[in-house]
Amino acid sequence: MASSTLLIALIGLTAFAYFLGRQRAIVGVVAAKKGTRPFHSLPGYYGGYVALWCVLPALALFAIWHAVEPVVLRAAVVDALPADMQQLSEGRLGLVFNDVRNLVEGGVQLGEPDPTIAAAAERYSEVRQTSRRLLAGTVLVLGVATLGWAVRRVRPDFRARNRVEKSIEYLFVAASTVAILTTIGIFVSVLFEALRFFQQVSPFEFLFGLNWSPQTAIREDQVGSSGAFGAIPLFTGTLLISGIAMAVAAPVGLMSAIYLSEYASRRVRAWVKPLLELLAGIPTVVYGYFAALTVGPFLRGLGDSLGFEVASESALGAGLVMGIMIIPFVSSLSDDVINAVPQALRDGSYGLGATQSETIRQVILPAALPGIVGALLLAVSRAIGETMIVVMAAGLAANLTANPFEAVTTVTVQIVTLLVGDQEFDSAKTLAAFALGLVLFLVTLALNVIALRVVRHYREQYD
Amino acid sequence: MTDGRAMSTRDRVGARLGRRHRNEVAFRLLGLAATLVGLVFLAVFFFTLVVNGVPAFQQTRILLDVELAADTIDPDGERDPETLRTASYQSLVRDALDERFPNVTSRGERRALYSLMSAGAGLELRDIVTSNPELIGQTLSLWLLADDDVDMAVKGNVRRDLPESARQLTDRQIEWIEALEADGRVDLKFNRFFFTSGDSRDPELAGIWSATVGSFFMLLVTLVISFPLGVATAMYLEEFAPRNRWTDMIEVNINNLAAVPSIVFGLLGLALFINLFGLPRSAPLVGGLVLSLMTLPVIIIASRAALTAVPPSIREAALGVGASKMQMVFHHVLPLAMPGMLTGTIIGMARALGESAPLLMIGMVAFIVDVPESPLDPSTALPVQVFLWADSPERAFVERTSAAILVLLAFLLLMNLAAILLRKRFERRY
Numbered sequence: 001m002a003s004s005t006l007l008i009a010l011i012g013l014t015a016f017a018y019f020l021g022r023q024r025a026i027v028g029v030v031a032a033k034k035g036t037r038p039f040h041s042l043p044g045y046y047g048g049y050v051a052l053w054c055v056l057p058a059l060a061l062f063a064i065w066h067a068v069e070p071v072v073l074r075a076a077v078v079d080a081l082p083a084d085m086q087q088l089s090e091g092r093l094g095l096v097f098n099d100v101r102n103l104v105e106g107g108v109q110l111g112e113p114d115p116t117i118a119a120a121a122e123r124y125s126e127v128r129q130t131s132r133r134l135l136a137g138t139v140l141v142l143g144v145a146t147l148g149w150a151v152r153r154v155r156p157d158f159r160a161r162n163r164v165e166k167s168i169e170y171l172f173v174a175a176s177t178v179a180i181l182t183t184i185g186i187f188v189s190v191l192f193e194a195l196r197f198f199q200q201v202s203p204f205e206f207l208f209g210l211n212w213s214p215q216t217a218i219r220e221d222q223v224g225s226s227g228a229f230g231a232i233p234l235f236t237g238t239l240l241i242s243g244i245a246m247a248v249a250a251p252v253g254l255m256s257a258i259y260l261s262e263y264a265s266r267r268v269r270a271w272v273k274p275l276l277e278l279l280a281g282i283p284t285v286v287y288g289y290f291a292a293l294t295v296g297p298f299l300r301g302l303g304d305s306l307g308f309e310v311a312s313e314s315a316l317g318a319g320l321v322m323g324i325m326i327i328p329f330v331s332s333l334s335d336d337v338i339n340a341v342p343q344a345l346r347d348g349s350y351g352l353g354a355t356q357s358e359t360i361r362q363v364i365l366p367a368a369l370p371g372i373v374g375a376l377l378l379a380v381s382r383a384i385g386e387t388m389i390v391v392m393a394a395g396l397a398a399n400l401t402a403n404p405f406e407a408v409t410t411v412t413v414q415i416v417t418l419l420v421g422d423q424e425f426d427s428a429k430t431l432a433a434f435a436l437g438l439v440l441f442l443v444t445l446a447l448n449v450i451a452l453r454v455v456r457h458y459r460e461q462y463d
Numbered sequence: 464m465t466d467g468r469a470m471s472t473r474d475r476v477g478a479r480l481g482r483r484h485r486n487e488v489a490f491r492l493l494g495l496a497a498t499l500v501g502l503v504f505l506a507v508f509f510f511t512l513v514v515n516g517v518p519a520f521q522q523t524r525i526l527l528d529v530e531l532a533a534d535t536i537d538p539d540g541e542r543d544p545e546t547l548r549t550a551s552y553q554s555l556v557r558d559a560l561d562e563r564f565p566n567v568t569s570r571g572e573r574r575a576l577y578s579l580m581s582a583g584a585g586l587e588l589r590d591i592v593t594s595n596p597e598l599i600g601q602t603l604s605l606w607l608l609a610d611d612d613v614d615m616a617v618k619g620n621v622r623r624d625l626p627e628s629a630r631q632l633t634d635r636q637i638e639w640i641e642a643l644e645a646d647g648r649v650d651l652k653f654n655r656f657f658f659t660s661g662d663s664r665d666p667e668l669a670g671i672w673s674a675t676v677g678s679f680f681m682l683l684v685t686l687v688i689s690f691p692l693g694v695a696t697a698m699y700l701e702e703f704a705p706r707n708r709w710t711d712m713i714e715v716n717i718n719n720l721a722a723v724p725s726i727v728f729g730l731l732g733l734a735l736f737i738n739l740f741g742l743p744r745s746a747p748l749v750g751g752l753v754l755s756l757m758t759l760p761v762i763i764i765a766s767r768a769a770l771t772a773v774p775p776s777i778r779e780a781a782l783g784v785g786a787s788k789m790q791m792v793f794h795h796v797l798p799l800a801m802p803g804m805l806t807g808t809i810i811g812m813a814r815a816l817g818e819s820a821p822l823l824m825i826g827m828v829a830f831i832v833d834v835p836e837s838p839l840d841p842s843t844a845l846p847v848q849v850f851l852w853a854d855s856p857e858r859a860f861v862e863r864t865s866a867a868i869l870v871l872l873a874f875l876l877l878m879n880l881a882a883i884l885l886r887k888r889f890e891r892r893y
Contacts, residue, residue, distance in 0.1 A: 165787060172698060179759065182731075190730055255497030285853075286512075293861065
């Protein structure tokens with residue numbers, strides 16, 4: 001029986017369990033009118049209780065079975081192989097096992113299958129079929145058994161509601177741990193692969209090396225492809241592009257936030273603010289396309305006419321477009337902060353005879369400064385982690401330069417180039433992407449934590 | 464004495480007043496300029512996209528008199544569907560061109576002539592014949608699909624007066640096109656392939672349908688996973704959780720996750736779902752899983768805001784008439800908070816639809832011709848399709864990239880509009 005059929009059968013059984021439990025309670029309530037004791041909860045809760053008991057143990061069994069099955073299957077297949085193949089190394093054995101599985105699943109075949117592999121495949125599908133039948137039988141029997149046990153507990157004095165509500169609350173708790181599990185998952189998976197990278201390349205070389213060319217030799221005697229993993233050019237490239245982006249986004253975003261919150265009339269504000277927020281809703285791949293096809297050639301042409309050379313994938317082009325992308329981010333965060341400055345401060349300043357711009361520069365901005373710094377930090381973290389714009393509009397070669405007219409590469413570009421396309425696992429080249437990912441994750445995490453703390457700390461002041 | 468000092472202060476103030484007012488105006492103009500930068504960029508942006516992209520919704524077709532010759536299509540005369548399907552329809556198109564231009568005889572020239580038509584012309588003929596086999600033997604006048612280079616020349620995207628070496632078409636080919644144009648046999652028709660087919664190496668046959676279906680499956684998986692999880696988490700944190708270290712940690716975590724770069728989620732998907740769990744690469748299922756982890760913080764934050772907006776009096780009233788806490792939440796608070804939660808979910812979904820960086824990590828950058836039929840089939844997504852086409856050198860793909868972006872933006876706009884309407888419709892003041 002296929003897993004989906006089994007699950008559908010289980011759902012059917014659960015529905016039956018619900019109605020059975022409810023029906024028993026309804027019958028009991030009718031009987032209660034004639035003088036027996038009334039039921040503690042509404043009938044639906046008894047139904048829910050029975051249904052939960054029916055489905056949860058069965059599902060747990062189903063999940064455990066599917067986790068254990070591959071191990072058992074593999075043991076069975078290895079057992080069926082001839083003795084000389086059983087002596088193979090773990091890796092080679094894995095390849096053989098994959099061949100067997102491919103044969104069963106009807107995957108891509110190269111030529112006639114080996115007879116031993118065919119025999120093993122036979123054994124594989126045999127064992128799997130038995131396993132699936134056994135699973136279907138046990139799951140359904142378990143479901144019926146727990147159902148029967150739970151139905152017998154439907155009595156007037158049984159507090160079904162409390163039980164059902166408690167289990168729903170446990171479900172909530174489980175749901176809320178997913179967020180934590182995701183963070184742990186990111187950290188552990190990236191760290192794990194990065195540690196394997198650091199077994200091949202020393203962390204010192206990675207963090208402080210000046211040369212990045214992630215080509216490892218395929219053959220021992222190959223010339224000129226020893227592979228260099230010094231990430232400094234990537235870091236400087238990332239900083240250069242994010243710096244240009246912030247040089248655009250910080251003044252423009254801040255000034256437009258000031259204009260919209262302090263000067264613009266209500267009607268202008270109502271129209272312009274959503275329009276600017278449109279910029280935040282445009283997918284980054286679209287910005288990348290724009291940077292690569294419109295801004296890059298435009299800057300190149302401009303450079304040509306002014307007589308100096310601009311690379312078509314210059315840091316300037318990618319940085320400018322990224323800056324535009326971040327403008328709404330800076331301006332909406334600063335807008336919140338500026339609006340949070342109490343009106344009394346403004347009134348006090350006007351009362352002393354200050355003009356509006358003097359009030360903004362000398363009273364509001366200093367009061368809002370921590371919040372603005374927090375907003376800018378968040379924007380920097382956004383710029384560092386931005387991928388599509390730089391993948392499409394920045395270069396691939398790692399240049400160690402501070403010249404914005406040259407092409408530089410960034411951490412995210414390298415992660416993408418290392419991992420897209422055919423990849424060999426365990427090679428330093430692939431693992432390097434995870435090491436870069438680890439650096440990226442830690443840096444953005446640090447920026448976010450600091451920024452959130454600054455913003456939060458500031459908000460409490462005026463509340 | 465006091466008068467004199469007051470006068471001098473007033474003079475001092477008066478002397479600086481002009482400068483201060485000029486500063487004021489300058490500052491104000493600076494703010495206006497900053498605001499305009501964003502607006503101007505937005506305008507340029509949409510203008511370029513529309514100018515580049517809208518022509519791709521139409522495609523050049525050439526009117527040819529095609530004889531559906533029985534001895535080419537079905538020499539046995541048995542109308543066997545397999546024979547009909549595998550016949551060489553492109554040769555019928557070639558015959559029609561030969562007939563149109565009888566004085567083109569040399570081998571090289573004829574090949575140049577044939578390359579005016581797309582391989583899609585034969586495919587279209589095949590569809591016509593297999594659905595109406597009784598047409599065999601007749602001669603039909605059909606608008607058939609032209610090659611993408613012809614399309615670019617007809618649309619004027621490639622200038623015809625460039626030197627011959629600088630363009631894709633030869634002088635002879637341009638002459639033929641002009642002869643056809645003079646006969647009124649060249650026209651722009653609705654580009655059906657763009658909306659119904661998958662990716663292709665031939666720009667005139669490439670479409671966004673398989674990418675759209677891939678995106679749809681991905682969003683479906685994302686919605687099914689992240690909506691219940693997000694709402695449950697928000698309800699737990701707002702309504703049930705005690706204030707302690709653990710819940711504090713969850714909160715900090717959620718805020719941080721919302722700001723983790725999307726590419727890092729892609730690394731997680733690659734390491735966890737593909738390498739560890741062995742799920743298939745390029746599958747919308749994996750893409751959906753990764754995107755749901757990304758969307759989860761957005762939904763949680765929006766749902767919590769919606770829950771806090773429900774006034775405590777409603778909770779107290781429910782508890783007061785004897786509801787349990789769970790009944791209070793499910794019967795009273797949740798229905799009132801639902802519109803806000805749905806709005807947040809739609810906005811999260813819109814973000815997920817536009818996301819492409821993590822999808823690159825899990826192998827969704829693939830050349831997908833077939834339309835995926837389930838979330839386990841290899842597939843790509845709309846933004847990734849944009850990324851792929853943006854890399855293609857052909858001029859016709861530039862047009863298609865912009866058109867695909869327009870379609871993507873239209874979807875995003877619709878989703879955001881739905882969110883705004885939902886908010887307007889159900890917004891409630893207590």
